[in-house]
Amino acid sequence: MPRPLHLPELLSPAGNWECARAAVANGADAIFFGLPRFNARMRADNFTAEDLPELMKFLHSHGVKGYCAFNVLIFTTELADAETQLRELEAAGVDAVIVQDLGLARMVKTLTPGLRLHASTQMTITSPEGLELANTLGIDQAVLSRELSLRELERFQANDKPEVPLEVFVHGALCVAYSGQCLTSESLGRRSANRGECAQACRMPYEMIVDGELQDLGDKRYLLSPQDLAAVQEIPRLIELGIRSFKIEGRLKTPEYVAAVTRVYRKAIDAVLADKDLTEIITEEDRYELEMTFSRGLYTGWMHGVNHQELVGAYYGKKRGYYVGVVRSVARDAVELEENPTHLKNGDGIVFENLQDTNNEQGGRIYGQHENWIEFQHGRLRTDLIAPGTRIFKTGDQALEQRLRQTFQGEIPLRKKQPLNLIISGSAGQPMVIQVKGQEASATSTIPLAPALQRPLTLETLQNQLGRLGGTPFELGEIELRLEENLILPVSELNRMRRSIVESSCARQGVGEPSLRPAITTTVADMLRSCARQGVVPEDAHLSKAPTLHVLCRDQAQIEAALEANITHLYVDFEDVRQYADAVKYVKAHSAARIYLATPRIQKSGEAGIFKLISRAEPHGVLIRNLGAIAHFRDAGIPITGDFSLNVANPLTADFLKKTGLERLTISYDLNIDQVLNLLQGAPPEWFEITLHQHMPMFHMEHCAFAAFLSEGTDFTNCGRPCEKHKVRLRDRVGMEHPLKADVGCRNTLFNAVPQTGAQYFSGLMQTGLRHYRVELLEQTQEETLRIIRTYQSLLASQRGGEDIWRELKAQSQLGVTRGTMAEMAHSY
Incomplete structure (x- = not known):
């Protein structure tokens, strides 16, 4: 090539x-x-x-x-x-x-x-x-x-x-979920993946509930690993x-x-x-090393596109190692393999696969070998629990580990340094110029060359001063002199030019010493001042403006219930975006409400057609869920609001996104109430909207569990679209059944089974000047939708208290999910 x-x-x-x-x-x-x-x-x-x-x-x-x-x-x-x-x-x-x-x-x-x-x-x-x-x-x-x-x-x-x-x-x-878009650890355990505290819920076992019945998936339990x-x-x-x-x-x-x-x-x-x-x-042998040092099975991932039958094996969620063979027979403290085992020697660790319970598997280090038999220390194995046909994996290779450790123990030789071949030119009264051959890197003296009264610049002098390149990835190569004779330049200037040459050459390779730059006097406090409120706001100014309730609907029945409740601001998020145009027409024909259509959370190249379909539906605005959508709708002149997936956690992020044309920003779900209040104190509250009620979207993933476990198809072209035919939930280890949904891109979102509400914090949020509040629906019927909306309308009208509401709705009493590294869940309002 x-x-x-x-x-x-x-x-x-x-x-x-x-x-x-x-x-x-x-x-x-x-x-x-x-x-x-x-x-x-x-x-x-x-x-x-x-x-x-x-x-x-x-x-x-x-x-x-x-x-x-x-x-x-x-x-x-x-x-x-x-x-x-x-x-x-x-x-x-x-x-x-x-x-x-x-x-x-x-x-x-x-x-x-x-x-x-x-x-x-x-x-x-x-x-x-x-x-x-x-x-x-x-x-x-x-x-x-x-x-x-x-x-x-x-x-x-x-x-x-x-x-x-x-x-x-x-x-x-x-990761099974898109990085930056996984809220599972927060939702289930208040440990944020966006804060470095992922609890690896994707590596846990799940059961699939299809239309209310447990789906028999055989030994497949790790459906998201x-x-x-x-x-x-x-x-x-x-x-x-x-x-x-x-x-x-x-x-x-x-x-x-x-x-x-x-x-x-x-x-x-x-x-x-x-x-x-x-x-x-x-x-x-190379592949063996990759599998032995860590492997849950090696695969090309998404490099060749989506293959829902291969990406997730679903049999285990932890290291498996190198496949050895299959058990033919067992004896006391020994096991016979069907074929002569390769890559096995005394001291190696192996495990006998138990797909019924991968956390309770027999295994140990090999004590001896004889033909197809491998022997173990007396009493180490329960061979009565190992049946013929059991697969064996090698999990430890002491010789390999020792060989790998030897590569980095002791002195690590320096790599061969790259030569700097220099051209040095100049004349009396002019600056000296050092040019690196084959690069754009160069340095020019800040003072002119002068006639030398003694010790003029020579090739030896220049080699001595410019060759001091220890601690850099370079060594001095050839010097081509195009310099007039009997000239001089201070040693300090030669040293400065050497450092400049090294810095410039390093910058071209992305390797280097700290750059010699003037001190930066700007601080983050200076940056925050541009985000802060302008002027003094009277204490009662906010009281004159009523709060607005935005409702996100996921089907037509929910839209009808929202209009019946006189909701004036609707978000619509349909799996089939072809239905968007009809939804817009319906809302415009039956109300004066403003309807915003939601983009997918992920946009790939080649999917801009979805944006065009949204535009052609002629909504009042668009709920933006990915960075790629911002410019498309902004340039089309359509009002846009940023959703939670843009991860707004501080005023500097909010200020940047506001300048892209977003009219409002949904506060990140990573923030708890204290962190929300800090954000609202650092930037104008009119920039923001907050979700008070929702089923937290946990995993958002390219992996389609519908196709993987309810079809034999590899992707949307041959899966038969089971997502359109079945209602699916994934049951976790504690028995919670979390709804699974597919979107227009066949990406799956697993939602928390239990809704959460921030109703108890409403009065405190109102005091900051925040006036935009959201309720997100999931699978609620028209009747349930109407009840939830009217409940929150009574909250916004100060007719009911937040504590009363969260008890009635049987929701988790929280707003956001993460404690963070400095703040604890503190007071409520």
Whole structure:
């Protein structure tokens, strides 16, 4: 294949020092890591601020970049602490920060320009349109959603538009839900995935209830647990598409995992760049290492599009390891396999599969081997629980672990440094110019060359001063002198020019020392002032304006009930968007209510036709749920309101989104009441709307459980559309039955079985000046809809109290779900 315009980067995870060393020793071009706060893997060991200078010195001395994962939502009261951490990262020479929060992204560009800004996969960039909107923040690299196929990646035209390098995940755990759009941990346990506290509910067992009856799925229990991503064979195509960074997931994994996976993908990338056949380079032994260090089964994920029969195996949710074989017979402390086992030796750990209860499986280390028999320590196994036909997986290989550890223990050799070949020119009275051959990097002296009275500049002098490149990824190469004789320049100026050359060359490669920039005097407090209320608002000014109740309907009966209750502001969210036009006509014919149509939460390239269908329905406005939709409807002149999925958690994010043309913003569901109040104090309350009643949308996923378990189809073209024929719920371990719904893109949302209400906080919210409140319906009948709406109308009219309402509705008494790292659920109103 033609050599790519830009060499691809291999980006490895580092949850601790050993993992960082393992990544560097095995060929990573960059690592990503977190600090104890503000990262999406709070359970990792993580580094401390005190570690940063030593970490970056270690990385840069080996020619490796260091990116800090800063990929969580930032609450209003945390912005000052976030500013402090950003400045610490910049001062330590960290190369980039990986950011989810739009407001934090603005802070990076304004306060710490020495840091490159990478958009996290948590930003949910799924389309070129979404990337274009995110790019108005000035991002330097974008991590795209894992759910994109090679065909969809092609539409980003990375080779034709290289301004924003694109990064994709190529190996590791796959989240079943879209990153940045999973509210499951919050909804069930008040632990936010958007705050680094994912409880991995996707790896738990579920039962499927279809039309009220338990569906027999055999041994399939882990209905939402995808196999792990392994896209090593897709590296050639990804390089052809212009993808610049290949990311390995795993900040919670072992250093042995980091070593093995980094080694295999380094081997693959180098082979492709050398025009070698990857099918011959990546061996069965390589695949064995990938499976042994961690695997729930390896799969290409969404790289080749949706395949609902393969993505989720559904048999287990934890590490499985390398398949060994099948039991033929058992004896006391020994098991016979049907075939002579390979890859087995004494000391290896194995497990005997028990699909009835994967948390209660027999297993242990091999004590001896004889032909097809493997023996165990006396009394270690209950062989009476192991039946012929049981599958065996290898879970531990001490020899492999030792071999992998040897790669990063002891001194790690420095990589071969890149030579800097220089052209040095100049004449008396003119500045000296140093040009790096083959690069645009250059440096010009700030003072002119002068005649030398003694010790003129010589080749030896220049080699001595310019060759001091220790701690950089460079070494001095050849110097071509085009300099007049008998001239002089102060040594301090030569040193400054050397540093400038190194910085410029590093910047071209994305590796470097801290940039020499003037101090930034702007603070986050300065940024917040532009978001704050203008002028003094009289205390009773808000009392003169009545609150507005917005109701989101999901079928025609709910719309009719809402109109019967004289609701004036409707949102409509239908699975079949072809029914939108009829809904708009009905509302306009039967009322003066304003109707806004909801976009899908995810928009991919090629799905803009959905936007056109919404526009042609001629609604009064649109409820925007993804970044890619904003410009389309704004430019069409249609009023737009931002939904919760835009993740507004602080005034800086709100201010950015307001400037894109959104008339109002729905406050993120990650905020509890204290955090909501802090947001409303930091930005005009008229910007916002809050959801008082809803069934929390938990998982939002490309995986379609309807197709996977109620059909034999691989995608919407051959699944038979069971979502249109059946009412499905997923029953969790505690017996709660959560409704499952499909949307126009065949994406599934699992909703919490129990509604939540924030009615008890209503009076306090009113005192802030907030006037827009929402009720979201799910499966309520027309009669139930009418009762819920009238209940909240009585709340807004101050005829009933919030405490009374949540008891009547039997809803969870909460607003938002997350305590956060600084605030506790405090007072109620």
